[in-house]
Amino acid sequence: xxxxxxxxxxxxxxxxxxxxxxxxxxxxxxxxxxxxxxxxxxxxxxxxxxxxxxxxxxxxxxxxxxxxxxxxxxxxxxxxxxxxxxxxxxxxxxxxxx
Amino acid sequence: xxxxxxxxxxxxxxxxxxxxxxxxxxxxxxxxxxxxxxxxxxxxxxxxxxxxxxxxxxxxxxxxxxxxxxxxxxxxxxxxxxxxxxxxxxxxxxxxxxxxxxxxxxxxxxxxxxxxxxxxxxxxxxxxxxxxxxxxxxxxxxxxxxxxxxxxxxxxxxxxxxxxxxxxxxxxxxxxxxxxxxxxxxxxxxxxxxxxxxxxxxxxxxxxxxxxxxxxxxxxxxxxxxxxxxxxxxxxxxxxxxxxxxxxxxxxxxxxxxxxxxxxxxxxxxxxxxxxxxxxxxxxxxxxxxxxxxxxxxxxxxxxxxxxxxxxxxxxxxxxxxxxxxxxxxxxxxxxxxxxxxxxxxxxxxxxxxxxxxxxxxxxxxxxxxxxxxxxxxxxxxxx
Numbered sequence: 001x002x003x004x005x006x007x008x009x010x011x012x013x014x015x016x017x018x019x020x021x022x023x024x025x026x027x028x029x030x031x032x033x034x035x036x037x038x039x040x041x042x043x044x045x046x047x048x049x050x051x052x053x054x055x056x057x058x059x060x061x062x063x064x065x066x067x068x069x070x071x072x073x074x075x076x077x078x079x080x081x082x083x084x085x086x087x088x089x090x091x092x093x094x095x096x097x098x
Numbered sequence: 099x100x101x102x103x104x105x106x107x108x109x110x111x112x113x114x115x116x117x118x119x120x121x122x123x124x125x126x127x128x129x130x131x132x133x134x135x136x137x138x139x140x141x142x143x144x145x146x147x148x149x150x151x152x153x154x155x156x157x158x159x160x161x162x163x164x165x166x167x168x169x170x171x172x173x174x175x176x177x178x179x180x181x182x183x184x185x186x187x188x189x190x191x192x193x194x195x196x197x198x199x200x201x202x203x204x205x206x207x208x209x210x211x212x213x214x215x216x217x218x219x220x221x222x223x224x225x226x227x228x229x230x231x232x233x234x235x236x237x238x239x240x241x242x243x244x245x246x247x248x249x250x251x252x253x254x255x256x257x258x259x260x261x262x263x264x265x266x267x268x269x270x271x272x273x274x275x276x277x278x279x280x281x282x283x284x285x286x287x288x289x290x291x292x293x294x295x296x297x298x299x300x301x302x303x304x305x306x307x308x309x310x311x312x313x314x315x316x317x318x319x320x321x322x323x324x325x326x327x328x329x330x331x332x333x334x335x336x337x338x339x340x341x342x343x344x345x346x347x348x349x350x351x352x353x354x355x356x357x358x359x360x361x362x363x364x365x366x367x368x369x370x371x372x373x374x375x376x377x378x379x380x381x382x383x384x385x386x387x388x389x390x391x392x393x394x395x396x397x398x399x400x401x402x403x404x405x406x407x408x409x410x411x412x413x414x415x416x417x418x419x420x421x422x423x424x425x426x427x428x429x430x431x432x433x434x435x436x437x438x439x440x441x442x443x444x445x446x447x448x449x450x451x452x453x454x455x456x457x458x459x460x461x462x463x464x465x466x467x468x469x470x471x472x473x474x475x476x477x478x479x480x481x482x
Contacts, residue, residue, distance in 0.1 A: 004240055033247065036354055049244065054295050061348070073446070
């Protein structure tokens with residue numbers, strides 16, 4: 001959860017009186033709150049952190065940053081299955097202890 | 099120069115490095131504040147490409163790492179209570195408390211759930227009106243506004259079974275603490291880009307002036323880091339100490355005013371303990387009086403839990419830049435990402451994990467770098 005990840009707005013709607021968007025992070029799609037960037041439009045890019053759009057970003061920067069975060073394994077960490085990762089780490093720790 | 103060809107634009111990287119070499123006439127110690135920057139630096143060997151004498155010191159900018167053991171123990175206590183649904187980001191699952199972690203609490207029957215966003219935890223509260231839903235609110239200025247909005251929304255929607263266990267921290271007081279430490283060697287800062295995306299740069303000029311230290315707002319790309327270093331050493335060589343924004347594509351001087359306004363409404367500044375470091379004055383947020391009834395620490399009466407941190411883990415020194423991870427005796431032996439002593443090793447953004455993952459300095463074989471999801475080019479995405 002540490003890093004904000006760039007994504008592109010695909011759809012926008014009001015939900016429970018809150019401005020929400022569907023955002024595409026290089027193939028992974030998530031619901032994102034737009035209350036902090038209410039004038040963000042479909043097709044635009046933003047830095048998104050824990051489900052909130054925090055700042056606009058241009059397309060080229062967004063794509064480069066996504067590639068970097070993918071190389072560093074940070075997208076898997078952000079969007080992968082955390083239980084699986086934690087279970088894997090736990091099993092490995094047991095092996096080490098034995 | 100063995101790492102240079104791995105840069106996306108090796109030629110530009112070479113030019114930046116040449117410029118840094120031409121600028122530097124004496125040793126300088128710079129601190130990168132953010133754990134994400136630390137990983138870029140270690141992964142791309144940036145610290146090894148720099149001219150001799152230019153040293154990068156890894157800063158405290160990993161929220162998981164700086165969350166005190168005491169707060170983890172409070173989280174574990176609350177998560178163990180019957181009737182509680184405890185929601186957290188996934189990277190807190192394996193952070194060790196005194197005798198267990200959230201993963202184990204779940205194995206023992208606790209209802210621990212992982213969410214992507216704090217709003218997911220609010221939805222869980224809506225769907226389970228007969229349960230108490232607690233969200234583990236850790237993180238810096240990038241995470242605090244989402245959590246603030248969630249508390250605000252809970253109030254607005256009348257959701258009374260939602261509370262926040264708060265352990266939010268702020269970067270500028272950490273910089274202040276580092277600069278006033280008698281052991282401080284830091285002469286310039288690469289400030290954390292995404293924190294500044296939210297907060298802007300208003301808090302930094304006074305710090306730069308008072309400590310006569312250049313602060314350059316820096317992004318996360320390898321070339322961003324090199325540019326941040328280039329600008330910082332250029333200031334140092336000229337005897338300057340100003341704030342520069344080298345991450346303009348994501349940082350506006352004013353930050354995000356809506357997020358800052360929500361922060362000011364929901365939270366108030368308070369003293370906060372940092373793991374391994376101790377209390378730094380004015381370095382955190384707690385819920386403001388208006389929202390205090392949504393504070394899980396009060397609702398579950400866990401304020402009395404106090405924990406002394408073990409001496410074996412030296413993460414506090416690592417977080418202050420006083421010790422390199424591989425200088426710790428436990429590093430790579432009794433402390434590994436799979437069997438961590440402290441949070442700097444368990445968090446993938448921690449400096450210890452970065453050193454371990456990228457096999458620094460005579461380590462035993464490390465696991466391969468984290469698995470990767472395929473990145474679909476954005477313009478070719480099916481949801482375009």
